[in-house]
Amino acid sequence: MSNKNPNTSKIVELAKQKSLDTEKKVFSIIKSMMKNKKVINYNTVSLESNVSKSFLYNNEGLRKKIDMLRNEQTKLKKVINHKPNTSEKSKDVIIESLKFKIESLERENKELKDALIAKYGDFYKSL
Numbered sequence: 001m002s003n004k005n006p007n008t009s010k011i012v013e014l015a016k017q018k019s020l021d022t023e024k025k026v027f028s029i030i031k032s033m034m035k036n037k038k039v040i041n042y043n044t045v046s047l048e049s050n051v052s053k054s055f056l057y058n059n060e061g062l063r064k065k066i067d068m069l070r071n072e073q074t075k076l077k078k079v080i081n082h083k084p085n086t087s088e089k090s091k092d093v094i095i096e097s098l099k100f101k102i103e104s105l106e107r108e109n110k111e112l113k114d115a116l117i118a119k120y121g122d123f124y125k126s127l
Helices: 009-035 042-049 053-058 060-081 088-126
Strands: none
Touching: 009 042, 009 060, 042 053, 042 060, 053 060
């Protein structure tokens, strides 16, 4: 007794409307996240808006928006984390200290080699 041609147009219409409402909700949450300077990626948007990640990936408008904002945030992080180059004076100080260290190590190495040669000489004399 089932209907061979059920009228599902109203169900489809309601599903589309629900999807549009959810999309508007997600866009408003993204705007609030931007105002609060929160990290924007699929996971955080999904958690904040209580929608699945697949909904975000499958919705082209949301996907483009999240990708764009995520890329902007990573570029900003790279700029913020970029350390200024060390000055010439500090480089010179580092170079001088390394030169001094090399000289002292070379002196120590020469002294140890001389001591080793002397020990070998004593060893062979005792044979």
